[in-house]
Amino acid sequence: MAAALVVELFLMASLILLLTTDAVNLVLGKKLGSDLVERLKTALLGAEALVADAEMKQFGNPSVRKWLDSLRDAVYCAQDLLDTILAKAATQKELSSSWWSPSFFINRDRDNMVDKMEGVVRRIEDLGKQKDFLGLEKIPTGSSSWRTPSSSLVKGSVYGREDDKKALVKMLNDNNEHHLSVIAIVGIGGVGKTTLAQWLYNNQEEFLKGFDLKAWVCVSEKFEVVETTRNVIKQIHGGTCSLDDFNSLQNALKGELSNKKFFIVLDDVWSDDGDKLSNFMTPFQQNGNKGSIVLMTTWEENVASAVQNCHPYFLKKLSEDYCWSVFAENASFPQSNGRAALEEIGRKIVKKCDGLPLAAETLGRLLGTKHDVEEKSKILMSDIWEFSVEKSKIIPALLISYFHLSPYLKRCFVYCALFPKDYEFKKDELILLWMAEDLLPPPKRGESLEEVGCECFDELTSRLFFTKNEGFGDYFVMHDLLHDLAIFLAGDFYCNLEELGKEEEIRIQPRHLCANLCYCSSKFHNLISEVKSLRTLLLFGNCSSSKCNIEAATWDILSKFKYLRALSFCNVVWHHGTREIHP
Template structure:
């Protein structure tokens, strides 16, 4: 079901971009120059504005009303058709700037297309009243890359897991004929990455290896990229090699006779061939070298492991509460707010032992002191969302859903970036400005300052994080 849900803010951000393009000087000049009836365009913009006004309400109601979900899907398709049409108009506008251009025939083809798109959108817009969608209701998530940095004071209930993994890392007699590969396996949001971060930064572990490297693998198991990342970590030098053979030969040379630790975080690769292609460069390391792999998938672990999987279980309600309280209350102390503590403990039970859900909701509620706001999250329809892999999605969706609409638009715009893409704050703000996603500043404030405020608010809510080793870069997915 989760995969079929429509992100209202994604549509809203897309509409913002479309509005910007519809009013661009190039397109407006083309339309006026060709005497195309701009009445159609005005109707189209008004219709788009009317559906955009109720998207937040529709985004929430789709969880309990399949008709609303279908309405959003129809709207998405129609908006994409409108975007394709504007691509066509913009292309024609460019052609008209060329010498001896003649687009009269194309113009006659564009006019009925605008009418067709308008008719479809007007029909969809009328249905919003039938469905009871309301203006402004509901204003109350690209996957990030990971790094090796961790705040151990924010880790609860993992002492036994930590000791078990550290014992494996410090043992030199485990599978002595090969490099030991230790899989940490568990559902989304269970804390696999956090556990790997904790043991990676353990003092005894650091002293046991000549060097260590952390690589966020993610969905694309790119052997060349992973090899290059490890090589640069070993040598502390940026590598310009693009040929996989050269990369692996160089890495094998650098690893020769050394005892190393690698963490391959968030692995999805189920191909033994791909794993073997990567593993060959590691064989020159000495006995005792280790690789930690974190994955949700048992099949992935079976391809790579040399020891039994280490399965992570959910936290106890008490450990989950301690983690939640750490983020939700100043200094993690809820004594001054017994009513909020009572509601918070009920919220934590709905997190079902998933630390990421507890942390996410703790961050969301940190600046909310009204018990009604906490209660509305506890009773939200979003908890009814089911997912085959875990119950983490409702908690994460709640955090996103309660973003103000202007932040939703800016955050969902980042879906244009590839997963694990590193970007600079200034560059992203310029993109937001170019797409007209920022609210107009008041008084003497510049638009760049508005973008800076948006950016830092998203950072404070953990939607962006700094890239390890690159203070000026951030990561999103």
């Protein structure tokens, strides 16, 4: 959300330039002093410098999360105000050319809007002053990665991967006649890519016979060609490497690989920079004996396509039964009274893992630290994203991919928090919503906005944020934990009424609302009467119930929400007389 906020702050700063134009002066006259405009610009730039650090520190820190929500709300208010100013500027140009001009009402409106602008400026300035108390820095000094580096050692049992083991061994053996095979295991964070690679690396009996040397290198987020080359050399001969320049390192690696059949694992590769990867791979491609292998693990399909010469192996989710095995191994269930109740809680927790063994391991270990049923039940009711980073390995595993998105892609991803869990959406429909919300980057010369949206969608799909729903046409879905991440990042500004608890109240004014009218028509009508600045309203479901007067609600929506950018009835079915209408 914070990176998305950076984009919005940048757009806000650009919009402020409009405040000096004749059109806006027509609305506010000379009442908006240049000092107030400069204060707003300065406050926005100051906040923009802090949000990157706040984004990383919000996990497990409610105060920082509240600060981000407050800043986001202030920016929304400022955007609403600027929209009002620009709209009034357009209408007043027409009024000023006519014989009738209600100057009394115009002057009163000007005073009101200037007061609101002053209030927004003060809010953003006050939030900037809280940085020391919250420990926020303009330039984050810590690493954006909390993930522990991997090693080649297998920890614990490997559950549910027998078919994957056989398929990978077959794939590697089938390429044994090639001089060099570069193969990638691709899968969402926490699905078990590293575990599978560790099994291969240590499988002397079935696979590693005949290799002269092997090395395991954890690459992680920052792919530096020089440092990664040095690490490969150190792993091969188990010592230090004092070489610094790239040429000497590549020649040294060439010497290590010459006339040998090698198996090199590059774990957790993120860079899709084709030039960097190609330069790094040169010693491997020019040396070594037939049957040599470089195996990569990565979340991103684009990383694999940059240098691989074999088809990637896509690792799918574990079955619920195997996830339970991982969970139970880490939960340490007692052999005493109460075991049945704890297992019942555990089974429900495993469903939340949605096939990710790392999530099952994390939650199992957390459950094992609690001492009674009540404490363990709290884990079941908790959102995994509310845990601190130190207590959860699955959070870094999924977050790293989010942090690698561009600010515009982050905004597009967070927007999907509006949909219900397991919602099947179409590519074209989602792109149209992104366009209506102005979430996409500006098109390049000769490029349409639809094409930009298609590129953003394909990029998110290649990074496995969206996956195609097999057997259901052109529909896509999100993994449950990624959907939960989007909800966490979206905060209360995005509201899905179906997932809002019966007793839960809206703590902040939502700007984006989704409602299934089959289940929550009363909630919908109640909320419509409370919200003020709605920008998105997505409606679906069968609203033939007499409790749901969709025509009256539509009139209320169109007359009340002047900031509305997207109104969708795409999946609504209602009865009009004896006829069903599918808008």
